[in-house]
Amino acid sequence: MNVQFINPFLDSFLNVIGTMATITLTPGKPMLKEDELAKGDVSGLIGMVGEQAKGSLSLTFEKRLALKVMENMLGEAPNSIDEEVTDMVGELTNMVSGGAKKSLGEQGFEFDMATPVVVAGPEHHISHVSSGKKIIIPFNSLYGRAFIEICFEE
């Protein structure tokens, strides 16, 4: 996977969470996912299909951070990951992938997105099944961690 694919997702995630929830995420170093695992409590996943490549994106949040994003966006948040929270994570997934799609399209790399799927469950982990490289980017915040994982195969 070309490194030029990574930054649009990273930038779009920082932008969406910063703008919508006024939460500053601090990105760690992007890593090739080998033994590294993103663990979290709620994840948004979306498939991407283009002429040049196809792949998948996941955004994984620890529960505390997901609830804080919800609180900042809507003024209040439930105590647990309920349907309102999974809907919000689905929308964030659309927004992050949409932002990256726009930016990558300007670089001549076009793809279409499938519809998002959200997974909720304590400490689940995600495996992207692909022959392509898997990139994981950890993010820290005052309210817990998040992870982006991106995988494209050509």
Place this chain on the structure above:
Amino acid sequence: MNVQFINPFLDSFLNVIGTMATITLTPGKPMLKEDELAKGDVSGLIGMVGEQAKGSLSLTFEKRLALKVMENMLGEAPNSIDEEVTDMVGELTNMVSGGAKKSLGEQGFEFDMATPVVVAGPEHHISHVSSGKKIIIPFNSLYGRAFIEICFEE
């Protein structure tokens, strides 16, 4: 979502599990997913993008059934959902969606598939985020339950 989209996924799932793992799954009635939730311990998810529609598919297995599929396919199985099991669920997801794609293509409904993503975690649940109808099909077996969920939006 047109009902003609459902049977190819159902048939493909029965066929893949029957052929690869010699396990007979008994399908329940397909239902519109409203309050109904598929809960399981390992799920394969894949995005689909076509000119007429886009959507998502998930296959969710209870742990005992996933390990039995593994044992029947490979002669042995671990005690927990490890990387070998998630890889197998990713492959099954490719096979089931590939079978349905072939069958739907013969009916003039073409789509491309993204790469699959597998989620592992005890009793997680899945939400397909889409304006389209969500269909859930439960399956019973001697070794536990599985669920297909399909969602397309036009």
